[in-house]
Amino acid sequence: MKSEGERGSGGYLAGARAVLPLALATGVMGISFGVLGYSLGWGMIVPIVFSVIAFSGSAQFAVASVLGGGGGVVPAIVAAVLLNARFLPMGVAVAPFLKGGAWRRALEGQAIVDASWAMASRDGGRFDREFMIGATIPQVILWIGGTVVGVLVGGVVGDVERLGLDVIFPAFYLTLLVEELRGGGQTIAVVVLAAVLALALIPFAPPGIPVIASCAVALLGLRGRSS
Amino acid sequence: MTALWITIVAVALASAALRAVGPILLGGRELPSSANAVIALLVPAVLTALVVTQTFSEDGWLVLDDKAIGVAVAAVVLALRAPVLLAVALAVVTTALARAFG
Numbered sequence: 599m600k601s602e603g604e605r606g607s608g609g610y611l612a613g614a615r616a617v618l619p620l621a622l623a624t625g626v627m628g629i630s631f632g633v634l635g636y637s638l639g640w641g642m643i644v645p646i647v648f649s650v651i652a653f654s655g656s657a658q659f660a661v662a663s664v665l666g667g668g669g670g671v672v673p674a675i676v677a678a679v680l681l682n683a684r685f686l687p688m689g690v691a692v693a694p695f696l697k698g699g700a701w702r703r704a705l706e707g708q709a710i711v712d713a714s715w716a717m718a719s720r721d722g723g724r725f726d727r728e729f730m731i732g733a734t735i736p737q738v739i740l741w742i743g744g745t746v747v748g749v750l751v752g753g754v755v756g757d758v759e760r761l762g763l764d765v766i767f768p769a770f771y772l773t774l775l776v777e778e779l780r781g782g783g784q785t786i787a788v789v790v791l792a793a794v795l796a797l798a799l800i801p802f803a804p805p806g807i808p809v810i811a812s813c814a815v816a817l818l819g820l821r822g823r824s825s
Numbered sequence: 826m827t828a829l830w831i832t833i834v835a836v837a838l839a840s841a842a843l844r845a846v847g848p849i850l851l852g853g854r855e856l857p858s859s860a861n862a863v864i865a866l867l868v869p870a871v872l873t874a875l876v877v878t879q880t881f882s883e884d885g886w887l888v889l890d891d892k893a894i895g896v897a898v899a900a901v902v903l904a905l906r907a908p909v910l911l912a913v914a915l916a917v918v919t920t921a922l923a924r925a926f927g
Binding site: 619640644647648651652653654657658661663665670671674675678679682683684685686687688689690691692693694696697700703704705706707708710712715716719721722723724759760761762763764765766767768769770771772773774775776778779781784785788789792793796797800801804805808809811812813815816817818819820 | 828829830831832833834835836837839840841843844845846847848849850851852853854855856859860861862863864865866867868869870871872873874875876877878879880881882884885886887891892895896899900903909910912913916917918919920921922923924925
C-alpha cells in the first residue's frame with residue numbers, strides 16, 4: 599500500500615493493524631498445518647517446533663507434502679528452499695531500510711514474509727521497516743498458535759479447506775496488486791509479463807521457480823530510465 | 826524420526842539464511858537509483874507471482890478450480906472499487922460455496 603505518513607513508532611502498530619484480516623487466515627492455515635503434521639505421525643512437538651523455527655507456511659506445507667508422499671529428506675529440503683528463494687531478492691530490496699550491525703540486520707530480516715514485505719513497500723522502491731516488523735508479529739503469533747491448536751484438536755476439525763479460507767491469500771495479494779497497478783505504465787507491463795511467465799512455468803518447473811522467474815521481470819526497471 | 830528433525834532444522838536454517846543474506850551483505854548501503862526502479866517493480870512482480878501460483882498451482886500442476894472462481898470474484902469486486910475486505914470476504918464465500926456444491 600502506498601499511503602505515506604505512518605512512520606516512526608506508530609508504524610509498528612499500523613502494520614499490525616493492517617495485516618490483522620490476513621493474520622486470522624494465517625491462524626487458520628496454522629491449524630491446518632498442525633492437523634496435517636499430526637496426521638502424518640509427526641506427533642505434537644515436531645509441527646510446533648517447525649512453525650516456531652521456520653515460520654514459513656509455503657515451505658512447511660511443501661515439506662509435509664514431500665515427506666507425506668514418501669519422498670526423502672533431500673527432496674523435501676530442496677522443495678522448501680526453492681519455495682523460499684524469493685526471500686533473497688525481497689531481502690535485498692528491504693536491506694537499506696533495516697537498522698544496526700550485521701546480526702541485528704539478519705534478525706530484522708527474519709520479519710520478511712510476503713504480506714508484510716509487500717504492504718511495507720512505499721513509492722520509489724523504499725520500505726517502511728517499522729510497518730513490516732509490526733505486520734509480521736501478529737502473523738508469527740497466529741501461525742504458531744494455530745499450529746498448537748491444530749496438533750491438539752487433531753482430526754476433530756476435519757478439512758479446513760472446505761471453508762474456503764485458503765483463498766484469502768491470493769485474494770489479499772490481489773488487493774495489494776491492484777494498489778500497485780495505480781502506478782501505471784511500466785507496472786502494468788511487469789504484471790502482465792510476470793503473470794504469463796508464472797503460468798507458463800507452473801506445469802514444467804518445480805514450485806518456487808515460477809516466482810523467481812517472475813521476480814526477474816522487475817529488471818525491466820533498468821530500461822526506459824534516462825539516468 | 827531423526828530424518829524428520831534433520832529436515833525441519835535444515836529448512837529452518839535455510840529460510841533464516843535466505844531472509845538474512847540481503848540485509849547482511851548490503852548493510853545499510855543505499856542502492857543506486859537504477860536499482861530503486863527495479864525494486865519498485867519487484868513488489869508488483871512478486872505479488873503477481875503469488876496470486877498466480879497460489880490460485881492456479883497445486884503441487885506443481887496447473888489447475889483451474891474453486892479457488893480461481895473466488896479470486897475472479899475478488900477481481901471483479903475490486904474493479905468495481907468496492908472495499909478491499911469485501912472483495913476478500915466474497916472470494917472466501919464464493920470458494921466455500923463452490924466447494925460445497927461443486
